[in-house]
Amino acid sequence: MSNSTAERLLEAGREELRAVGHQTLTIRMVAQRAGVSSATAYTYLESKNRLYAELFWRFLVEDEQVAEGADAVARVRSVTRNLANRLAEAPELAAAVTPALLGPDPEVDELRLRIGSEFVRRFRDALGAKADVAVLEALALAFSGALLQAGMGLMTYAEMADRLDSVVAVIMKGN
Amino acid sequence: MSNSTAERLLEAGREELRAVGHQTLTIRMVAQRAGVSSATAYTYLESKNRLYAELFWRFLVEDEQVAEGADAVARVRSVTRNLANRLAEAPELAAAVTPALLGPDPEVDELRLRIGSEFVRRFRDALGAKADVAVLEALALAFSGALLQAGMGLMTYAEMADRLDSVVAVIMKGN
DNA sequence: GGTGGAGTTGGACACCTGTCCAATTTAGAA
DNA sequence: TTCTAAATTGGACAGGTGTCCAACTCCACC
Numbered sequence A, B: 001m002s003n004s005t006a007e008r009l010l011e012a013g014r015e016e017l018r019a020v021g022h023q024t025l026t027i028r029m030v031a032q033r034a035g036v037s038s039a040t041a042y043t044y045l046e047s048k049n050r051l052y053a054e055l056f057w058r059f060l061v062e063d064e065q066v067a068e069g070a071d072a073v074a075r076v077r078s079v080t081r082n083l084a085n086r087l088a089e090a091p092e093l094a095a096a097v098t099p100a101l102l103g104p105d106p107e108v109d110e111l112r113l114r115i116g117s118e119f120v121r122r123f124r125d126a127l128g129a130k131a132d133v134a135v136l137e138a139l140a141l142a143f144s145g146a147l148l149q150a151g152m153g154l155m156t157y158a159e160m161a162d163r164l165d166s167v168v169a170v171i172m173k174g175n
Numbered sequence C: 001g002g003t004g005g006a007g008t009t010g011g012a013c014a015c016c017t018g019t020c021c022a023a024t025t026t027a028g029a030a
Numbered sequence D: 001t002t003c004t005a006a007a008t009t010g011g012a013c014a015g016g017t018g019t020c021c022a023a024c025t026c027c028a029c030c
Helices: A005-020 A027-034 A038-044 A048-061 A072-089 A091-102 A106-127 A133-151 A157-172 B005-020 B027-034 B038-044 B048-061 B072-089 B091-102 B106-127 B133-151 B157-172
Strands: none
Touching: A005 A027, A005 A038, A005 A048, A005 A091, A027 A038, A027 A048, A048 A091, A048 A106, A072 A091, A072 A106, A072 A133, A072 A157, A091 A106, A091 A133, A091 B091, A091 B133, A106 A133, A133 A157, A133 B091, A133 B133, A133 B157, A157 B133, A157 B157, B005 B027, B005 B038, B005 B048, B005 B091, B027 B038, B027 B048, B048 B091, B048 B106, B072 B091, B072 B106, B072 B133, B072 B157, B091 B106, B091 B133, B106 B133, B133 B157
């Protein structure tokens, strides 16, 4: 059932993250919010990084929109815009996930791959049949870079969309 | 003098980082290696993140090579190759700096900008007079993305050079 | 109605981070 | 040589992380 302890903890984590940010969040506070002891929390949330990665994954797949547009450029842009807009809605989560995925915790290994693959899949779908591997890689790297720079505060998640539009154009011009 | 306590601490930090990795390094161990008390260490190294950012900055500027090549593509590649090769020499430092710059510590703010600007500067120089802003941005984002992915272990620093070669080609084709 | 195993709990543990400060050491100036 | 100001030190502190485990609760099933 969706009210299992594990689910309640994830939900509490989401709320706590929104409320205090990823730097301030502590597992013990999440436990408290979920009405559970911290020992129990650690039973389900192996680590803060794992929590963030899991929340981000759920957030990511929770409402994929089909890329629309006549040409590949438009479709790719709809992917980046869609992602950027969603991230802008949950900046705390976005800020949390980048460092989380950089962590060494073996328990995030799988999520790291899953999240990375999901981005690539979306770009591949948007590119359509003529998906050039080099173009795909360029898009994936540019998008990762945008995530990193936004995570560093060098750009806001709101700006991300516009910046990526022009980068997408550059990458796809002549390819 | 170059043997000041501050310098000795940075040097000890470099050694310790190489020896045990950024996850395991503790300021107190660095202090010990430098033959200094931990209170003194904290006087000079405001935080681990600051230490990593500072070490990275020094590493970055310590031997810049002039970008060579007849055309812009070749020059940009020489920049990415040079950086990738250097990072490959110090993977522990490279792995340390990405999360460090993502940290909130106000004391890394300045380094974050300085390091980012340095990358952009190198790309701009390589592009030469006809430096299109969008191209520059695409290169910077792709390079950041490569740093992030390498930091996550999705690629090695050695692979980075090759991967970026093809990405650079894609970005600059037709621009 | 009893009982066993899963789930949960409190609290100790080892260790880290950064901060703080009173006390001491060390040099360079007088 | 003596004095003073800066550098250094030891050690305590508050708070976090993640681990561990013996004890307790509860419910499904016999």
